[in-house]
Amino acid sequence: MLDVIIFGAPGSGKGTQSCLIKDKYNLLHLSAGDLLRNEIAAGTELGNVANSYISKGQLVPDDMIVEIMDKAIEDKEREGSYNGIILDGFPRTVSQAEALEKMIRKRNRNISMLLDLTVAEEELVGRLLKRGETSGRSDDNLETIKQRLEVYHEKTAPVNDYYKKQNKYTAINGSGSIDDIFARVCEAIEKVYEPAMM
Numbered sequence: 712m713l714d715v716i717i718f719g720a721p722g723s724g725k726g727t728q729s730c731l732i733k734d735k736y737n738l739l740h741l742s743a744g745d746l747l748r749n750e751i752a753a754g755t756e757l758g759n760v761a762n763s764y765i766s767k768g769q770l771v772p773d774d775m776i777v778e779i780m781d782k783a784i785e786d787k788e789r790e791g792s793y794n795g796i797i798l799d800g801f802p803r804t805v806s807q808a809e810a811l812e813k814m815i816r817k818r819n820r821n822i823s824m825l826l827d828l829t830v831a832e833e834e835l836v837g838r839l840l841k842r843g844e845t846s847g848r849s850d851d852n853l854e855t856i857k858q859r860l861e862v863y864h865e866k867t868a869p870v871n872d873y874y875k876k877q878n879k880y881t882a883i884n885g886s887g888s889i890d891d892i893f894a895r896v897c898e899a900i901e902k903v904y905e906p907a908m909m
């Protein structure tokens with residue numbers, strides 16, 4: 712099994728790279744942001760609560776996202792044959808990382824690695840502003856992007872240390888073309904996993 716966390720600041724390309732990784736290695740893709748946006752689009756109570764945090768550039772409460780992710784893993788596991796999971800945008804706090812550990816262990820699985828996409832701050836802001844021109848997302852404007860980056864440094868970046876202590880951390884240069892970054896990602900994955908063996 713290949714259970715991978717794709718990590719990085721807002722706009723670092725987690726979603727973009729996850730789509731390529733899941734296709735190449737036949738993984739289940741679980742995007743915390745997409746799951747929350749689906750709830751918002753469906754107008755559920757949970758979605759309304761989530762939107763009140765997301766539109767201010769804040770993280771939704773840990774217990775809310777942990778419950779959503781746990782249920783999403785369960786639902787996706789029923790979908791059939793796959794070689795593992797790619798977690799995109801989760802965990803985003805140390806407390807979420809601890810909850811994930813329990814979630815994964817109760818399924819007799821193990822997090823294989825965390826891939827941290829590193830990108831300079833000006834480039835992150837540029838990408839998100841560009842996406843904001845067409846995304847319609849309530850959090851892709853300059854004020855909210857700045858807030859998201861602050862929250863990232865304060866609450867999310869410490870998750871790296873959690874996985875460094877377990878020797879599961881790999882930094883990936885997240886600048887350049889999407890294909891070049893994907894090649895770096897595959898190289899890192901295949902240092903540990905041979906696709907033919909999965």
Ligand code: B4P
Pocket residue numbers: 719720721722723724725726727728743744745747764765768769770771772776799800801802803804807838839841842850859885886887888889892
């Ligand atoms: P996410 O949906 O995870 O948002 P993100 O960090 O902006 O996305 P990502 O890094 O995946 O960027 P993308 O590939 O799209 O979360 C949104 C919000 O939901 C959070 O702020 C938070 O409020 C809430 N939330 C989510 N998870 C949570 C959790 N676990 N706990 C609490 N709250 C949570 O790339 C961005 C842009 O760059 C795209 O337009 C893309 O086309 C472009 N791009 C990608 N790679 C590029 C490259 N190499 N060169 C140029 N552009 C590139």
